[in-house]
Amino acid sequence: MPKIAILPDLLINKIAAGEIIERPASVVRELIDNSIDAGAKKIIVEALHGGKKLIKVSDDGAGMSREDALLCLERHATSKIKSDDDLFNISTLGFRGEALPSIASVSKLTLITSAVNSGAGTKIEISGGKEKNITEAPPFAGTSVEVRDIFYNVPARRKFLKTIPTELSHIIDTVLQKAFPCFKTAFTLKHNNSDIINVHAVKSLKERFIQLYGEELSGEFIKVKKDAGHMKLYGFLFEVKKDAGHMKLYGFLSSLDFTRAGKSYQYIFVNRRAVKNPTVNHAAYAAYSGLIPKDRHPAFFLFLDIDPQKVDVNVHPAKREVRFETPEEIHRLVESAVYDALRGGAVSGAQDKGVSNASVPGFTYLRPSGSGFYNPFVVQEQRAEDFQPGFFAEGDFARHRYLHIGECFIAAISGNGFTVIDQHAAHERVLYEKYLKKTAIETENLFLPVRVELPPREFNIIMNHKSLLNDFGLVVEEFGGHDVIIKTIPRELGKADLKGLLLDIASGIIEEEGTGVKGAPQQDRLAHGIAARLACHKSVRGSEPLNEMELSKLLSDLDKTESPDKCPHGRPTRIFFTLDELRKMFKRK
Ligand SMILES: Nc1ncnc2c1ncn2[C@@H]1O[C@H](COP(=O)(O)OP(=O)(O)OP(=O)(O)O)[C@@H](O)[C@H]1O
Numbered sequence: 095m096p097k098i099a100i101l102p103d104l105l106i107n108k109i110a111a112g113e114i115i116e117r118p119a120s121v122v123r124e125l126i127d128n129s130i131d132a133g134a135k136k137i138i139v140e141a142l143h144g145g146k147k148l149i150k151v152s153d154d155g156a157g158m159s160r161e162d163a164l165l166c167l168e169r170h171a172t173s174k175i176k177s178d179d180d181l182f183n184i185s186t187l188g189f190r191g192e193a194l195p196s197i198a199s200v201s202k203l204t205l206i207t208s209a210v211n212s213g214a215g216t217k218i219e220i221s222g223g224k225e226k227n228i229t230e231a232p233p234f235a236g237t238s239v240e241v242r243d244i245f246y247n248v249p250a251r252r253k254f255l256k257t258i259p260t261e262l263s264h265i266i267d268t269v270l271q272k273a274f275p276c277f278k279t280a281f282t283l284k285h286n287n288s289d290i291i292n293v294h295a296v297k298s299l300k301e302r303f304i305q306l307y308g309e310e311l312s313g314e315f316i317k318v319k320k321d322a323g324h325m326k327l328y329g330f331l332f333e334v335k336k337d338a339g340h341m342k343l344y345g346f347l348s349s350l351d352f353t354r355a356g357k358s359y360q361y362i363f364v365n366r367r368a369v370k371n372p373t374v375n376h377a378a379y380a381a382y383s384g385l386i387p388k389d390r391h392p393a394f395f396l397f398l399d400i401d402p403q404k405v406d407v408n409v410h411p412a413k414r415e416v417r418f419e420t421p422e423e424i425h426r427l428v429e430s431a432v433y434d435a436l437r438g439g440a441v442s443g444a445q446d447k448g449v450s451n452a453s454v455p456g457f458t459y460l461r462p463s464g465s466g467f468y469n470p471f472v473v474q475e476q477r478a479e480d481f482q483p484g485f486f487a488e489g490d491f492a493r494h495r496y497l498h499i500g501e502c503f504i505a506a507i508s509g510n511g512f513t514v515i516d517q518h519a520a521h522e523r524v525l526y527e528k529y530l531k532k533t534a535i536e537t538e539n540l541f542l543p544v545r546v547e548l549p550p551r552e553f554n555i556i557m558n559h560k561s562l563l564n565d566f567g568l569v570v571e572e573f574g575g576h577d578v579i580i581k582t583i584p585r586e587l588g589k590a591d592l593k594g595l596l597l598d599i600a601s602g603i604i605e606e607e608g609t610g611v612k613g614a615p616q617q618d619r620l621a622h623g624i625a626a627r628l629a630c631h632k633s634v635r636g637s638e639p640l641n642e643m644e645l646s647k648l649l650s651d652l653d654k655t656e657s658p659d660k661c662p663h664g665r666p667t668r669i670f671f672t673l674d675e676l677r678k679m680f681k682r683k
Pocket residue numbers: 124127128129132153155156157158166167171172173174187188189190191192193194195236237
C-alpha cells in the first residue's frame with residue numbers, strides 16, 4: 095500500500111481556500127474582482143457582522159448561462175485564460191478559476207446568475223463545497239453571490255477571525271481599493287443595513303478620489319502622470335506628462351505639508367490591482383528623500399498601467415504582489431515622475447530636491463535626522479546608557495540662561511558643561527507622560543465644535559474607539575455620513591489640525607490591531623500610541639518660540655518626567671556636553 099495518496103477534490107479546495115481566503119475581506123475582494131471582470135457598472139456589497147455572518151456581492155455584469163454557472167464552482171474552471179500564453183498576458187483581475195470553489199468549500203454559498211437576454215436565471219446553493227442544489231431563478235442581468243457563515247466548517251480558521259470592527263475595517267479597505275481605480279463603476283457597501291460607501295460612476299479618477307476621501311484630503315495631493323507606452327503612472331494637482339511610449343504612471347502624491355506619522359495612505363495599483371511592491375515604494379520614497387523629515391511618511395496613490403506581458407501577476411495566492419520584467423525601468427519611471435511632480439510646484443517654494451528641510455516652507459518641526467522611519471505606536475524604551483546620572487543632579491538647569499539656536503534648539507549652561515535641548519522633543523515628552531496619566535489631562539469644551547469629514551475606514555475606527563479617545567479628553571461624536579464632530583479636546587491641542595490628528599490616531603490603531611496582539615498588552619500599546627500622537631500633534635504644530643518663563647517651565651516639567659532624555663519616539667530631548675568632553679574636543683586633554 096503506497097504511503098502517498100492523491101487528495102480528494104474537496105480537501106484540495108479547502109487547502110487552496112487557506113491561501114486565498116484569509117478573512118471575510120478576501121471573499122469581498124474575489125467577488126468584486128469577478129464582478130469587475132464581468133463588466134459590471136454597479137456593484138453592491140452587503141455585509142453582516144463584519145462579514146462573518148454574511149457577505150453578499152451583487153452586480154449587473156454579463157452574468158452566466160446555466161451551463162457556465164454549474165462550471166464556475168468547479169476547480170480550475172475559468173473563462174479568463176485558455177493557454178500558457180494567456181497566463182503571461184493577463185488583463186483580467188481573475189485568471190486561476192480557483193476563487194469560487196475555494197469560497198464555496200469554506201462557507202454556505204448561494205449563487206444567482208442570469209446572462210443578459212436569457213430567458214431564465216440559475217440559482218445554486220452549496221454548503222461546504224458539497225451537495226449542490228440547483229434551481230431556476232427569474233431572469234435578470236447580472237450575478238449575486240451570497241456567502242454565509244465563513245469558515246463554519248473550519249473552526250480552526252474561524253477562531254482566528256478578529257472582532258467585527260476589525261473585520262469590517264478590512265472590508266472597507268478592500269472596497270476602497272477596488273472602487274478607486276474602477277471609477278466608471280458605481281459601488282455601494284452596506285454594513286448591517288447602513289451605507290458605508292456609496293459612490294456613483296464618475297468620469298475621472300480625481301472625482302472618485304474626492305468621492306472616497308473627500309475634497310479636503312484631495313486638496314493635499316499633487317497630480318502625477320507619466321506615460322511610457324507600455325506603462326502609465328498617474329496622480330493629482332500638478333500634472334506631469336512624460337511619454338516614453340510604452341508605459342504610463344499616474345496617481346496622487348501628498349504635498350510636502352501633508353506627511354503622516356505612519357504609512358497609511360500608501361497605495362500602489364498595477365493594472366487596477368492593489369499590490370505591495372518594494373520597487374515602486376522605494377522609488378517613491380527616493381523621490382521624497384530630502385524633502386520631508388526622515389521620520390515622516392508621504393502619502394501616495396500610484397497607478398501603474400503596464401503592458402500585461404511585462405508583469406507577472408501569478409506570484410501571490412491573494413494576488414497582493416506582482417513581479418516586473420524590468421524593475422529598474424519601473425523604478426526610474428516612478429522616481430522621476432514623483433520627483434518631477436514634487437518639483438513642479440508642490441513643494442510650494444522649494445526649488446530643488448535635496449534642499450534642506452529648513453528652507454522648505456510648511457515645516458514647523460525639524461527633527462534631528464535619525465536612522466530610518468519610526469512608528470509612533472512603538473514607544474521605545476529608554477536605554478540606561480543614554481542617561482548620564484548626576485549631570486542634572488540639582489534638577490535646576492532651568493535656572494540658567496538660554497540661547498536659542500535655530501528654530502527648535504535651546505542651549506543652557508549648567509554647572510559642569512552645557513546642554514542642548516530640542517524644544518519640541520522636550521515638549522512631546524512632557525505632554526506624552528501627562529496624557530498617559532489621563533487624570534492629569536485638562537480638557538477644553540470647544541465653543542464651536544469642529545466638524546470633520548473622515549474617510550469611511552478611519553470613521554469606522556474612530557467611532558469604535560470613541561470611549562478610548564474620551565479617556566484622553568477627546569470627545570468625538572457621529573454627525574451623519576462620515577462626519578464627526580469634535581466637542582472637547584485636551585487643552586494644549588488648541589488650534590492643532592484636528593482632522594490630521596484623528597487620521598493619525600486611526601492609522602495607528604489600524605497598525606496596532608494588525609499586529610494581532612490582543613487583550614491588556616494591546617490596550618496598553620493603544621494608550622501609549624494615542625498619548626504619543628496627541629503629544630506629537632501639539633508639538634509638531636506648536637513651533638512658536640517660547641519666552642523665558644515658558645522655557646523655564648518646560649525644562650522643569652521635563653526634569654520631572656520619568657524619561658526626560660527621550661521623546662516618546664526615542665529621539666533625544668537633550669544632549670549633554672560635559673566640560674571634560676569639551677576639553678577633549680579642543681585637544682586639551
Ligand atoms: N460575477 C460574475 N459574473 C459573471 N461571471 C462570473 C462571475 N463570477 C464568476 N464568474 C465566472 O466564473 C468563473 C470562475 O470564477 P472564479 O472567481 O472562481 O475564477 P476566475 O475569476 O476565473 O479566477 P480567480 O480564481 O483568479 O478569481 C470566472 O472565470 C467567470 O467566467
